[in-house]
Amino acid sequence: MTLRGVRSAGWGVTATAFLLLALLLWSVVYPNAAVIVGSFERGFADWKAFAASPADLDALRGTVIVSVGSVIAALLVGVPLAFLLTRTEFRGRRVLSGVATLPAALPPLVGVLAFLFLYGESGVVTRVVQRMLGMREPPWTLTGLTAVIFVHAYTMYVYVFLFVSAGLERYDTTLDEAATGLGASRALLLRRITLPLLTPSLAGAMLLVFMSALGSFSAPYVFGGGARVLATQILVSKLNGALGLAYVETTVLAVTAVLALLLLRRLEGRRRYAMAGKGRITRSTLRSPTARALLPAFAAATVILLVLPHAMVVLVSFARDGAWTTQLLPPEYTLDNYRKLAMERELWRPITNSVWMSVLATAANAVVCFAIAYVVVLSQAPGRRMLALLAALPWAIPATAIALGLAATFDRNAPFQLRFLLVGTFWILPLAYFIRNIPIVTSAIEGSLRQMDPTLEDAARGLGASRWLALRRVVLPAARPGLVAGTMLAAVAAVGEFVASVVLYTHANRPISVEILAQVRALSFGTGAAYSVLLIVLVLLITVGARWLEGRVAQGERAINAA
């Protein structure tokens, strides 16, 4: 029996647990159930329409191709890069390590925009290649599923890179030595030892890429061209007024996501081993002189490739709107784009909107998710397993599906059905952000609380502290690293959120991402890029702010410990 099991839940904790359960049932389960129920509102008619519609089957096929293709592409980029950076030493390694995670710092829509500026039909890189080869037509068109997978490879390889790097850092390299000592060739070593032992990391990363690609909206929306995926098809159906069909599409997408989640989770859990020795990073230089000579050049090229999207967005943000047509680079530069944003109230509004909605949603996440994590990790309250499951659920449901669920549920005032009119109001977006970020904030806090010795709280209570005092002085400090990290990630996600926003926004509460799309649609590239730069700056501010906060508290603790 663990010490954790000794404690019985007090009535206060039990009441809190039920309150949280009710909240999640209302905000997470109810809307999605409404979507599923809605898909059967006309019996099986909408399902039959779905099965008979070539566009929908095309979208389903496209979704599967994009998801699987993105996983393969992200693996092809992320795995070799992780091996290269953790296992070998070469000139330029530190710089490359420094920028390897840069694509993750681009808000989804901004990354897509940067690719449009670089590799689109009239993009800089496209034109450079076209001129070098003396071609009349652009060498490629960035449309269709291949383009979507290409963009995903850039933004999502980071998950693979981070997971595999972390796996390699824990990896016991004497296992490789043992295998080579026993005569294993490189191929056998990789096939029989290294990759099987990295399975948990690989499965975790593949899951993340698959889920992100499955729900991905921005890239197919902008680059899809004639190709369809479910996430965008849902919006099309909704805008066409075919709500029943939209519900069917949403249900199919959500069910696919949950199935993929269950499948990959099994793979991830089955192959987890404790490494006997201590992980030890030994970077070796390559033996082949050719490879040694080429590596720094390869590193330099990769660094440029990774930095280019950011640089391009910054450059375009200074371009005069409408002046960039057939030239290689924007011909005229100005500060007007920024000046306009600051001076015109209507243009500044999306920024205040995004900041406010992000603050509200994140504050709610901090309070609710801390309570969930506390009940799940440190209490014996009934229903806590259910609570943990519900808190993880939004992660498995693509954002478009969540948004459509909210739209379907909160479109009228019917208090007895627990429905309130939120669609068309300011509050619908913060609610969507809040729901989307429940899993990440909760799991971050849970992680911190699991590291806490559970007897500490008992010790505090035994010394006469009230539950409240123990919570404030013992549990909260233990939860702090996860709380800071989780809310930081939530704030970053909320401030640049696009997928749920584009389904639910109104003109009054439109966030930055929606405004960027509107500007690009109106061919005001400079203004769109200026918004993007401001968004990147906001993300940076949040990240730096969180680090500063964490550092200051840690410093304070050190000072106390030293005294």
Added chain:
Amino acid sequence: MTDTRDAVLHAAPGALVLEHVTRRYPGNTDPAVDDLSLTVAPGELLALVGASGSGKTTTLRIAAGYETPDAGRVLLGDGNAAPRDITREPPQRRGFGMVFQHYALFPHMRVEENVAFGLEARGVRKGDRLTRARIALDAVGLGDKAARPVQALSGGEQQRVALARALVIQPRVLLLDEPLSNLDPTLRQSMRDELRATLRQSGVTALFVTHDQEDAFAVADRVAMLERGKLLQVGAPESLYHAPATRAVAEFVGRAALVPAERAGENVRITIDGVALEARARQQGGAGGPALLAVLRPESLVLAEDERTPAWRGEVVGRRFAGGHVVYRVKLGNAIEVEVMGDGAGAREGARTGVRLAGVSVATVPA
């Protein structure tokens, strides 16, 4: 199946020769291994001992091929032709077996798959390699655990799996890195004997690294002692104990008090507090340098309770029961402390006593 235990495990042992090997790590001024030359004869069990940082693990890794020396050569002989230079040959081509300190068993494989892996790398068919793996496991007493996951095994069992895995490929040389250091003390005692027996039976040439002199003495035919990358002395355990070449060897091997002494013909003369006693010198001839230290082991001294025989006077400051005898710690003059073997009948802590030489020969080392 015609495989017998001998056919599976009996290796054709090779001779391993290190010639003037030096290895310097970048950023370190002192080399980790410094001009080291060493020969392990076919079928010989040689232990490399030394404190941590003495360069023994680096030496082993150079022998295995995981490190390349900056200078010197590694040679492999098979007894017939001239030895072959393998200095730059990668580990997978050397055909050596290695037992790692933490065993490095593949955690995702069953016990028999672990043992069979080296055969898999050699292209042996699945059925064949599993049969041979089972024979190797039988030889280390783990035949009944072949199908278990390795993580279900105890430390001692894992050590034996690692040994079976290294032996089943019939290595020309077996290298072992601190193979006993992960075991608890009781198990360690019995594993020493078992390890020596298994290695002897397979007839393999083995080089093994340990920081524990008792491990080295129990398992090895010869012991090589390293200090700061240099080879201090190599020889049978007895010769290192009874005739240490240097002060460092004398201090590392067994218990000894090193006391200033001088040569007097065939004898060593030791003077403490004005009382001079003599014993036969172990090393004959060669008056040596001007300054000498006598190596006084507990068994080369006895307590002298009576006041008449000439003895050094001192105070008993400690006593320790050591199985068949008792070892006294006695503080003599000039801040010299010696250990004296006795029967436990006499002195208690705090008592005054005399100490004299037991009449056996005494080794000396340069001061």
